[in-house]
Amino acid sequence: MPADLRHQVRRALEHPNLSAALTRFSEDYRVSRARAYQGIDFEALRQRIAERKSCAAERLDRLAARFAEAAQACGARVVRLHTPADVRDYVLAVARRHGVRLIVKSKSMATEEIHLNAALEQAGIEVSETDLGEWIVQLARQRPSHMVLPAIHLTRDDVAGLFSRETGERLQPEIPRLVQVAREQLREKFLRAGIGITGANIAVAETGSLVLVTNEGNARLVATLPPVHIAIVGVEKLVERFEDIEPILAALPRSATAQQITSYVSILTGPAEAAGGGTKEMHIVLFDHRRIEMSEDPLFCQALRCIRCASCLNVCPVYRLVGGHVFGKVYTGAIGTVLTACIEGWGSSRGLEQLCIQCGACRDVCPAKIDLPELILEVRRRAAALAPQPLAARAAFSILSNRRAFHGLLRAASLAQKPLADGPYLRHLPLWLTEAGKDRRLPALAVEPLRSLFPKLKQPRSIRRAAFFAGCLIDFVYPEIGEAVVRVLNRAGIEVVFPEKQTCCGAPAYFSGVPEAVAANARDNAEAFSEDGCEAVISACPTCTVALQTDAPRVLHEEGLHELAARAERLAAKTVDFATYVRRLAADGSLHLPEGASLPPLTYHDSCHLKRTLHAEQPPRELLERSGYSLREMPESDVCCGMGGSYSLKMPEVSSAMLARKLRMIASTEADGVAVDCPGCLMQIRGGCAAAGTPVQVRHTAEWLASVLETTD
Amino acid sequence: MVGKFRASAEAAGAEVIEARSPDAALAAIARLLKEEGVGQEGRTAVWPDGPLRSAFHPELLAQMLPGLVLDVTRDTAAAAHLGVTEFDCGAASTGTLVQDASAAAQRLASTLPPVHIALLRAGAIVAGVSAALRRFDPAQVPFLALVTGPSRTADIERVLTIGVHGPRRLVIVIYETETSHAR
Numbered sequence: 001m002p003a004d005l006r007h008q009v010r011r012a013l014e015h016p017n018l019s020a021a022l023t024r025f026s027e028d029y030r031v032s033r034a035r036a037y038q039g040i041d042f043e044a045l046r047q048r049i050a051e052r053k054s055c056a057a058e059r060l061d062r063l064a065a066r067f068a069e070a071a072q073a074c075g076a077r078v079v080r081l082h083t084p085a086d087v088r089d090y091v092l093a094v095a096r097r098h099g100v101r102l103i104v105k106s107k108s109m110a111t112e113e114i115h116l117n118a119a120l121e122q123a124g125i126e127v128s129e130t131d132l133g134e135w136i137v138q139l140a141r142q143r144p145s146h147m148v149l150p151a152i153h154l155t156r157d158d159v160a161g162l163f164s165r166e167t168g169e170r171l172q173p174e175i176p177r178l179v180q181v182a183r184e185q186l187r188e189k190f191l192r193a194g195i196g197i198t199g200a201n202i203a204v205a206e207t208g209s210l211v212l213v214t215n216e217g218n219a220r221l222v223a224t225l226p227p228v229h230i231a232i233v234g235v236e237k238l239v240e241r242f243e244d245i246e247p248i249l250a251a252l253p254r255s256a257t258a259q260q261i262t263s264y265v266s267i268l269t270g271p272a273e274a275a276g277g278g279t280k281e282m283h284i285v286l287f288d289h290r291r292i293e294m295s296e297d298p299l300f301c302q303a304l305r306c307i308r309c310a311s312c313l314n315v316c317p318v319y320r321l322v323g324g325h326v327f328g329k330v331y332t333g334a335i336g337t338v339l340t341a342c343i344e345g346w347g348s349s350r351g352l353e354q355l356c357i358q359c360g361a362c363r364d365v366c367p368a369k370i371d372l373p374e375l376i377l378e379v380r381r382r383a384a385a386l387a388p389q390p391l392a393a394r395a396a397f398s399i400l401s402n403r404r405a406f407h408g409l410l411r412a413a414s415l416a417q418k419p420l421a422d423g424p425y426l427r428h429l430p431l432w433l434t435e436a437g438k439d440r441r442l443p444a445l446a447v448e449p450l451r452s453l454f455p456k457l458k459q460p461r462s463i464r465r466a467a468f469f470a471g472c473l474i475d476f477v478y479p480e481i482g483e484a485v486v487r488v489l490n491r492a493g494i495e496v497v498f499p500e501k502q503t504c505c506g507a508p509a510y511f512s513g514v515p516e517a518v519a520a521n522a523r524d525n526a527e528a529f530s531e532d533g534c535e536a537v538i539s540a541c542p543t544c545t546v547a548l549q550t551d552a553p554r555v556l557h558e559e560g561l562h563e564l565a566a567r568a569e570r571l572a573a574k575t576v577d578f579a580t581y582v583r584r585l586a587a588d589g590s591l592h593l594p595e596g597a598s599l600p601p602l603t604y605h606d607s608c609h610l611k612r613t614l615h616a617e618q619p620p621r622e623l624l625e626r627s628g629y630s631l632r633e634m635p636e637s638d639v640c641c642g643m644g645g646s647y648s649l650k651m652p653e654v655s656s657a658m659l660a661r662k663l664r665m666i667a668s669t670e671a672d673g674v675a676v677d678c679p680g681c682l683m684q685i686r687g688g689c690a691a692a693g694t695p696v697q698v699r700h701t702a703e704w705l706a707s708v709l710e711t712t713d
Numbered sequence: 714m715v716g717k718f719r720a721s722a723e724a725a726g727a728e729v730i731e732a733r734s735p736d737a738a739l740a741a742i743a744r745l746l747k748e749e750g751v752g753q754e755g756r757t758a759v760w761p762d763g764p765l766r767s768a769f770h771p772e773l774l775a776q777m778l779p780g781l782v783l784d785v786t787r788d789t790a791a792a793a794h795l796g797v798t799e800f801d802c803g804a805a806s807t808g809t810l811v812q813d814a815s816a817a818a819q820r821l822a823s824t825l826p827p828v829h830i831a832l833l834r835a836g837a838i839v840a841g842v843s844a845a846l847r848r849f850d851p852a853q854v855p856f857l858a859l860v861t862g863p864s865r866t867a868d869i870e871r872v873l874t875i876g877v878h879g880p881r882r883l884v885i886v887i888y889e890t891e892t893s894h895a896r
Binding site for chain 1: 725791820851852865
């Protein structure tokens with residue numbers, strides 16, 4: 001994490017208004033977005049958009065040529081330009097030809113990307129943004145902090161100050177009055193301007209049409225009042241047919257502002273009649289700026305599907321804490337991280353890719369079906385390849401990928417920490433953990449790891465056997481979760497085996513972009529679990545489950561290790577998360593859950609991988625309720641707790657802020673306990689409760705179930 | 714269809730008046746102009762050409778609608794308090810008005826004045842935006858305008874505020890014609 005980004009994160013978190021405003025917004029957005037999509041098959045809609053906006057390189061070239069032909073036939077002047085300088089020069093040339101002194105602009109991210117305003121001002125041409133938020137940000141000499149709500153980081157008082165300076169009049173912070181002032185100030189500019197510049201939300205190749213979507217009406221005025229209109233359009237905005245507008249027009253307002261449709265949608269096909277009579281002069285600049293390179297990249301081409309709705313910002317638990325001035329450049333949030341890297345070059349993103357906690361919330365809501373978390377991981381990998389990881393980090397992964405060295409180290413650490421441990425929590429932390437331990441108490445390593453305890457567990461012999469994949473946290477920190485898993489499965493007549501040679505699932509290496517370490521872990525695990533005779537491989541950690549089911553086989557294939565990959569695939573097919581497996585046992589009659597018990601109320605925290613990757617948020621809830629616990633749902637139960645594996649160590653301030661919010665949500669339910677299915681979430685939330693002195697019990701679903709089964713013995 | 718359109722348009726912040734005939738529509742327009750003070754203290758309204766306007770003799774319009782200006786230019790529209798425009802089509806599911814706005818006067822009259830009266834034939838209402846778009850050939854329509862509710866912004870503290878650049882008040886007069894009666 002670069003020091004200046006770290007510094008910016010801290011400053012943002014200390015800002016008196018920023019995260020409160022963004023958090024309120026994201027809370028409201030969840031509700032209003034869901035309402036806007038009521039009765040709409042979102043999956044089908046986004047599949048249509050993904051198809052219509054497929055950005056294969058040869059397709060973009062073909063669409064651009066077709067667009068140019070159609071728009072020219074309608075009287076527009078179309079140019080295709082490649083670099084930001086080409087676009088700036090073109091606009092300047094048009095402005096000079098007409099002797100233009102003032103240009104009005106409707107919101108266009110493309111022009112921000114090429115820093116057009118600065119170039120025009122340098123040439124002595126006045127430029128005024130007309131979207132209210134953009135104008136505010138322009139007056140503040142800042143850049144937008146959100147792609148749809150550019151000035152969301154500013155308060156009405158800030159705006160009153162800016163407008164007072166602009167008008168020379170003392171304005172009160174009354175929003176309707178401030179909006180009226182903007183109307184008057186900008187109306188005069190609309191009428192005086194010689195050129196209007198817009199972007200476009202969609203460009204239709206077959207008809208040469210541009211679609212402009214706004215609520216304020218400024219794009220209509222920009223495109224109508226000045227005698228010359230220049231539209232600056234990235235080639236990724238192209239779709240083939242006129243009817244392809246429909247799915248985008250259905251999704252964009254719903255995802256962006258939770259509206260069925262925006263107040264104004266204008267579809268421009270060639271120049272219309274000018275406001276002063278005659279026909280307008282219309283220029284359309286189709287520009288590439290790295291988009292062709294992107295379209296040639298099999299992974300990153302999907303980012304060109306983005307319709308700029310900003311929903312990935314609105315649901316991001318990190319964005320809502322730090323805002324777009326920290327989390328982004330011209331483009332912000334998750335998509336901003338990806339676009340910045342693609343457009344400005346790998347390694348140019350100042351470490352933005354480290355801000356993502358990989359919770360997957362953005363992937364679920366993206367209307368263009370872009371796998372943002374995966375793209376951000378790939379940005380990490382490519383940035384890491386450019387700037388090799390510090391020696392310490394690489395050493396850590398070389399240990400992680402060597403099972404004997406890793407396990408030896410953990411055992412040694414468990415002994416070495418003795419004088420540091422304070423009951424079950426670490427009192428004094430090794431240096432690299434001190435920051436992480438500020439707002440949560442970190443657990444001590446278990447005195448005896450699960451792998452040593454396991455042979456001592458008394459189990460009934462059975463023909464039904466399942467293997468347990470422990471993962472590092474359960475094996476070395478929370479062996480009691482493993483014991484609980486065994487007790488529950490034993491009650492269903494399943495004997496549990498623990499393959500000794502199992503090792504780390506590979507997720508830490510995967511999320512840090514070290515594929516060779518993932519491959520080493522995958523090989524060890526494929527060997528450890530190659531024995532037959534087990535009906536399933538059970539994991540009580542969703543992150544491990546995903547690593548075994550999905551990531552390990554894929555990485556092995558990518559590394560060209562196809563024979564190993566086939567073994568990893570056999571392991572993947574047998575791997576199942578604890579709750580899903582136990583629900584299956586309860587359904588087929590193998591496990592009898594006690595009925596009629598009346599147990600304390602619990603609240604359930606959804607772990608990111610269990611809910612958004614495995615889609616298994618229901619089984620644990622069902623099992624807990626059927627066992628007699630009453631569940632009290634907390635608000636935003638599926639928003640990340642801030643653990644994110646090593647994220648909590650790399651970004652302790654952000655992680656702590658996310659944890660603090662999770663603890664408030666838990667407290668609001670007044671439940672006696674919290675159930676989680678991920679030992680990482682458990683470590684984070686239990687540690688947070690301990691640091692805050694909250695008497696809430698935080699336990700794994702397996703532990704809550706095992707304790708019911710025991711009391712009914 | 715009219716009922717559905719009305720509900721959607723009102724949900725988007727528009728007002729809706731239903732008129733049984735073109736004459737009744739004109740009377741409704743006259744009432745709205747009066748309510749907005751058009752014709753008093755130099756307040757004007759603009760109404761570019763359209764099927765309903767051309768159904769009435771200009772002298773009748775001048776008599777019934779004091780303050781009305783029929784010559785719609787940048788200057789008259791910018792000076793007007795109210796604009797009347799006629800739409801080609803309505804989309805019931807969202808309350809969206811659709812218009813071939815290629816003639817500059819249509820755009821000037823519907824965007825510059827703070828109050829906008831939109832006229833729509835009851836028979837021109839279709840189910841949704843997709844159906845409405847299919848009625849137009851973009852090659853023949855340089856500027857196709859879709860309007861849903863008044864101009865709005867939430868750019869300051871996300872507080873919804875009406876009338877930032879376009880009209881703050883949108884009244885849709887849906888009127889029936891003999892052909893729509895006959896159906």
